Amino acid sequence: MTTGLTTSGTTTPEPSGSSRRPAGRWYAGGAVLAAAAGAGVGHLVAGFVSPEASPVLAVGSTVIDLTPTPVKEWAVATFGTADKPILIGSVAIGALAVAGMIGVVARTRRSVGLALLGALALTSALAATLRPTSIAVDLIPGFVTALVGVATASWFFGLLDRWGATAVDPAAGAGADDTARGDGSSGRRHVLAAAAGLGALAATAGSLGQALSRSGSPSTVTLPPAAEPLAPLPRGLEETVRGISAFRTPNKEFYRIDTALVIPRVSVEGWKLTIDGEVDRPYTVTFDDLLAMPLVERDITLTCVSNEVGGPYIGGARWLGVRTRDLLERAGVRTGADQILSHSTEGMTISTPVQALTDDREALVAVAMNGEPLPARHGFPARLVTPGLYGFVGATKWLTRMEATTYAAKRAYWTERDWATDAPVLTQSRIDTPRGLNRLDAGRVVIGGVAWAQQRGIAKVEVRVDGERWQDAQLGPDAGIDYWRQWFLPWDALPGRHDLTVRATDLNGDVQPEGRTAPFPEGARGWHSIVVIID
Numbered sequence: 001m002t003t004g005l006t007t008s009g010t011t012t013p014e015p016s017g018s019s020r021r022p023a024g025r026w027y028a029g030g031a032v033l034a035a036a037a038g039a040g041v042g043h044l045v046a047g048f049v050s051p052e053a054s055p056v057l058a059v060g061s062t063v064i065d066l067t068p069t070p071v072k073e074w075a076v077a078t079f080g081t082a083d084k085p086i087l088i089g090s091v092a093i094g095a096l097a098v099a100g101m102i103g104v105v106a107r108t109r110r111s112v113g114l115a116l117l118g119a120l121a122l123t124s125a126l127a128a129t130l131r132p133t134s135i136a137v138d139l140i141p142g143f144v145t146a147l148v149g150v151a152t153a154s155w156f157f158g159l160l161d162r163w164g165a166t167a168v169d170p171a172a173g174a175g176a177d178d179t180a181r182g183d184g185s186s187g188r189r190h191v192l193a194a195a196a197g198l199g200a201l202a203a204t205a206g207s208l209g210q211a212l213s214r215s216g217s218p219s220t221v222t223l224p225p226a227a228e229p230l231a232p233l234p235r236g237l238e239e240t241v242r243g244i245s246a247f248r249t250p251n252k253e254f255y256r257i258d259t260a261l262v263i264p265r266v267s268v269e270g271w272k273l274t275i276d277g278e279v280d281r282p283y284t285v286t287f288d289d290l291l292a293m294p295l296v297e298r299d300i301t302l303t304c305v306s307n308e309v310g311g312p313y314i315g316g317a318r319w320l321g322v323r324t325r326d327l328l329e330r331a332g333v334r335t336g337a338d339q340i341l342s343h344s345t346e347g348m349t350i351s352t353p354v355q356a357l358t359d360d361r362e363a364l365v366a367v368a369m370n371g372e373p374l375p376a377r378h379g380f381p382a383r384l385v386t387p388g389l390y391g392f393v394g395a396t397k398w399l400t401r402m403e404a405t406t407y408a409a410k411r412a413y414w415t416e417r418d419w420a421t422d423a424p425v426l427t428q429s430r431i432d433t434p435r436g437l438n439r440l441d442a443g444r445v446v447i448g449g450v451a452w453a454q455q456r457g458i459a460k461v462e463v464r465v466d467g468e469r470w471q472d473a474q475l476g477p478d479a480g481i482d483y484w485r486q487w488f489l490p491w492d493a494l495p496g497r498h499d500l501t502v503r504a505t506d507l508n509g510d511v512q513p514e515g516r517t518a519p520f521p522e523g524a525r526g527w528h529s530i531v532v533i534i535d
């Protein structure tokens with residue numbers, strides 16, 4: 001009689017022979033490897049059916065969707081663009097840790113453990129279907145993960161059990177020094193080989209899946225020239241003022257903000273843009289149809305509403321695209337519709353006033369950025385660019401549908417998360433050089449930066465050193481009211497600690513307000529101020 005069978009009902013009797021099983025850590029390790037193998041194969045399958053539905057990514061995306069806005073803001077502010085790798089890493093480590101604990105359970109309660117492991121994997125299928133963008137096939141990677149995870153775990157646990165049964169005292173030493181016993185040592189070798197196999201399966205399947213979801217499109221498209229080309233952008237101040245933002249932001253340095261954990265890889269062949277909803281003549285165009293429409297060039301500065309005063313989420317580019325006005329006129333937006341709800345291939349929804357997409361500002365469905373097809377991360381093959389509005393209400397990437405509707409009838413992704421419904425870009429200015437807290441030598445220092453007030457234009461930029469009077473900065477070249485202005489002011493710096501502050505005035509004569517507001521819900525206000533130390 002084992003003690004397990006003689007104890008009272010409060011303890012569940014262990015299955016016979018359980019005391020001869022290897023220690024719990026072997027089961028924990030096996031469960032971790034099985035979970036990794038499951039996730040790896042799930043990731044590979046997702047590469048074929050739906051990259052977004054990869055188990056870890058699906059959970060990560062759902063975490064993003066469910067995260068309260070202030071926490072999201074904090075994550076962007078703290079981790080910048082590293083926020084996504086950090087999130088993916090945390091989800092993966094968390095899931096593997098849970099799998100490890102389940103492994104310990106599975107040592108004595110096999111079916112409970114396997115069921116828990118399956119449930120863990122199925123949360124990723126659940127997460128994938130909870131996404132606003134989900135499609136039926138999104139269930140597949142999670143199910144495959146569960147299937148492979150449970151099957152390999154059950155197989156591996158079986159090896160452990162058998163090893164335990166054949167070794168003389170595996171529970172004590174987990175078979176550590178049973179080399180003298182033929183059975184025990186071959187059991188141990190079996191187990192280690194199986195573990196290595198599971199690890200290899202996880203790594204190979206995972207990296208194949210990664211390669212698959214990366215492969216896709218851009219590069220191959222050739223774009224026709226603009227029907228209305230612009231003169232080349234004037235030379236910017238960056239050639240003379242060191243440290244100032246380039247007048248035109250190179251694509252590689254352009255900020256990226258979106259909720260996509262994997263950059264959608266959209267192939268032009270399959271891509272379509274549909275214009276429907278409250279319109280008289282709904283229609284759908286292919287990429288070639290779009291390129292056959294008159295293409296115009298526009299210099300537009302794009303800004304994120306989450307940009308803090310002095311922050312980096314802004315860039316200026318020359319966009320090539322079709323006027324949204326032309327596209328919407330062809331469909332005939334009905335009176336009464338006040339919102340265009342744009343949809344992206346990965347399910348984002350962004351609301352833009354019909355007014356902003358049909359008036360003289362000439363918003364675009366852009367296909368090129370700075371002379372190249374849109375990079376995948378910036379919305380290939382087509383995106384919305386609306387001058388004067390923050391990106392979250394006018395710059396839908398991976399655009400695939402523009403639905404005419406009303407603000408009363410439909411709410412967009414960010415609106416549901418309490419951001420402003422309509423958000424014109426606020427006048428702002430930023431000191432790029434010197435950098436805050438820099439130490440500099442006394443003498444001539446050039447203070448420089450950028451200022452923007454899309455749709456209104458910059459009239460004046462002023463700089464204040466400590467408590468002195470405001471001095472007018474010199475403005476750089478002008479590329480229109482929708483584009484930022486560079487500015488600079490030479491300064492004879494004396495030793496000591498100095499506060500430098502900048503403020504801009506728009507062409508309406510409105511001075512940028514001093515009082516700070518947080519980016520949420522409609523953009524940050526306030527003057528950018530830095531401290532420099534002069535030696």
Ligand SMILES: Nc1nc2c(c(=O)[nH]1)N[C@H]1C(S)=C(S)[C@@H](COP(=O)(O)O)O[C@H]1N2
Pocket residue numbers: 254255256257258259260302303304305344348377378379390391392395396397398
């Ligand atoms: N599909 C999609 N489009 C999107 C977003 C997104 O999350 N998904 N984010 C928007 C936001 S908040 C901004 S600021 C701009 C940023 O564009 P960029 O990444 O090209 O700079 O894209 C907008 N378009």
Ligand SMILES: [Mo]
Pocket residue numbers: 257303304305306390391392
């Ligand atoms: Mo944004």
